[in-house]
Amino acid sequence: MWTAPEGRELPHPPPAIVLTKKMGTAAMQNRMREVARLSQPTWRGRWTTGYPHGVPGYGYQDYEGTVPVVVTVLDRxxxxxxxxxxxxxxxxxxxxxxxxxxxxxxxxxxxxxWEKRRRATADAARERRQEERAEERRRRRHAA
Known part of the structure; x- marks a missing residue:
C-alpha cells in the first residue's frame, strides 16, 4: 500500500531503477538516458513563475503530480x-x-x-524608514 510522504501528494510511489547488466560506461549511460527519455512525461516538472508578495523573478521547477524516477547501477x-x-x-x-x-x-x-530577496527588500525598506525618521528629527531640531 502506497502512502505519500507527509506534505507531498505523489500519485504513485517513486520507482528506483537499478541497472544490473555489466556493460561499458558509455553503453550504461546511453541506456540510462534512453529510459529517461521514454519516461519523461512521468517525471518532468513544469517551470512555474509567480510573484508572491510582489517580488518579480520568482520561479521554480514544479514537480506537483509527477513521479520522481531515480536510477543507479548495481556496482555503485x-x-x-x-x-x-x-x-x-x-x-x-x-x-x-x-x-x-x-x-x-x-x-x-x-x-x-525568494526568501533571501524578500529579506533584503524588507531590510532596505526598514533602513529607508529609519533614515527618513532620523532626517525628520534633524529638521525638527533645526526648525526649533
Whole structure:
C-alpha cells in the first residue's frame, strides 16, 4: 500500500531503477538516458513563475503530480549502499542520496532565493524608514 510522504501528494510511489547488466560506461549511460527519455512525461516538472508578495523573478521547477524516477547501477549500489550518493534523479544533475533525490530541490532553491530577496527588500525598506525618521528629527531640531 502506497502512502505519500507527509506534505507531498505523489500519485504513485517513486520507482528506483537499478541497472544490473555489466556493460561499458558509455553503453550504461546511453541506456540510462534512453529510459529517461521514454519516461519523461512521468517525471518532468513544469517551470512555474509567480510573484508572491510582489517580488518579480520568482520561479521554480514544479514537480506537483509527477513521479520522481531515480536510477543507479548495481556496482555503485553495492559499493555505497542504498543510502549513499548513488542515485540519479531524472531531470536533476549529479548523484544524490535517496532522500535528497526524492526531494523537490528546485522548489527549495527557488524558495530560499525568494526568501533571501524578500529579506533584503524588507531590510532596505526598514533602513529607508529609519533614515527618513532620523532626517525628520534633524529638521525638527533645526526648525526649533
Amino acid at each position: 549500489l553495492e559499493q555505497y549502499g542504498p543510502h549513499g550518493p548513488v542515485w540519479w534523479r531524472y531531470g536533476q544533475q549529479g548523484l544524490q542520496t535517496l532522500t535528497d533525490a526524492l526531494e523537490d530541490p528546485d522548489y527549495h532553491r527557488a524558495s530560499a532565493a
